[in-house]
Amino acid sequence: MRLGVCGWPVAHSRSPQMHNAALAQLGLTQWRYQRLPLPPHLFEATVRALPQAGFRGVNVTIPHKEAALQLADEATETAKAIGAANTLTFENGVIHADNTDATGFLTSLKTSAYDKTALVLGAGGSARAVIYALKQAGVDELRIWNRTEAKAHALAEEFNATVSDETADIIVNCTSVGLHDPGDTFKELPLSADELGAGCTVVDMVYRHGGTLLLNAAKANGAEVVDGLEILVAQGAASLERWTGRTAPDQAMREAVADIAT
Numbered sequence: 001m002r003l004g005v006c007g008w009p010v011a012h013s014r015s016p017q018m019h020n021a022a023l024a025q026l027g028l029t030q031w032r033y034q035r036l037p038l039p040p041h042l043f044e045a046t047v048r049a050l051p052q053a054g055f056r057g058v059n060v061t062i063p064h065k066e067a068a069l070q071l072a073d074e075a076t077e078t079a080k081a082i083g084a085a086n087t088l089t090f091e092n093g094v095i096h097a098d099n100t101d102a103t104g105f106l107t108s109l110k111t112s113a114y115d116k117t118a119l120v121l122g123a124g125g126s127a128r129a130v131i132y133a134l135k136q137a138g139v140d141e142l143r144i145w146n147r148t149e150a151k152a153h154a155l156a157e158e159f160n161a162t163v164s165d166e167t168a169d170i171i172v173n174c175t176s177v178g179l180h181d182p183g184d185t186f187k188e189l190p191l192s193a194d195e196l197g198a199g200c201t202v203v204d205m206v207y208r209h210g211g212t213l214l215l216n217a218a219k220a221n222g223a224e225v226v227d228g229l230e231i232l233v234a235q236g237a238a239s240l241e242r243w244t245g246r247t248a249p250d251q252a253m254r255e256a257v258a259d260i261a262t
C-alpha cells in the first residue's frame, strides 16, 4: 500500500520520516509513504491516477489544500467548514476528503478553550483550521490579527470573530513569521515578550530546531507552550488512523520528526 504527501514544493516536508517511522512501528512492512512534488497544473489528474498506482491516501499541503477539497467526491463537515482538505483517502473508487489540521491543533492544545479568549495571528490556511477548531471548542471571544488587514476582516465576518490584536488566554501564531528570521518575530507580530506570561497558552504553528523565538520567550515567562511539531504529529496521527484503521504510535512519530534539524 502506498501513501504520500502532495505539495509544491514538498522537499522540506518531514511527513515521510514521520509516517514511515509509524508504519515500521505498526509492523506495516508493505506500506510506504513518499513525497509527491506536484505543480498545480498536474495536481488533479495525478491525484485521480493515484488509486490505480496502489495509493490508499495522501496528505495535501501548500498550495493544493483547496483544490483537494474541490476534487473530492465526499468530505467531512470539518473540511467543508474550513474550505480545505489536508487528507485524501481512496476508497472503492471514491475520493474522501478530511482536514486533520483542526483536530491536530485541538489535540495538542492540552488546555480547554471553552469560555476562554483567543488571539489568532494570521489569516491563511492554517489560521482557518485553527479558528474553526477554537470555535468548535467553545472559545468565548475570538480575536484575529493579520498583516493584511482586509483578510482578517473577511475571516472575522465568516467566523463571527473580531479584528483585534488584544492579548488573550490562548495566542496562536498562524503566520510564517519566525520560520526564516526568528530575530524579527517581535517586530513583525503585535506581541511583546512580557505579555506572554503565566496563565497564558502560546501556540506556534511554525517549528524550528531548538524552538522558535516566540515559544522560547513565552516559556521563559511561565506561559504554557505548544510546539508546531506537536501539531504536525497530531494531524499526521489522525490521517494515519484514517488510512490504516490502527492507533497511531505518536511517540515514534514525535521522535522521527524531532531528530531532523532545520
Ligand code: NDP
Binding pocket: 062, 101, 121, 122, 123, 124, 125, 126, 127, 146, 147, 148, 151, 174, 175, 176, 177, 179, 188, 189, 204, 205, 206, 207, 228, 229, 231, 232, 233, 235
Ligand atoms: P499561508 O501562506 O496560508 O498564510 C501565511 C500567513 O502568514 C498570512 O496570514 C500572512 O499574512 C502571514 N505572514 C507571512 N509573512 C509575514 C510577515 N513577515 N509578517 C506578518 N505576517 C506574515 O500559510 P499557512 O497558514 O498554511 O502556514 C503558516 C505557517 O504555519 C507556515 O510557517 C507553516 O509552515 C506553518 N504550518 C504548520 C503546521 C503544523 O503542522 N505545525 C501546519 C500548517 C502550517 P498576509 O495575509 O499579510 O500575507
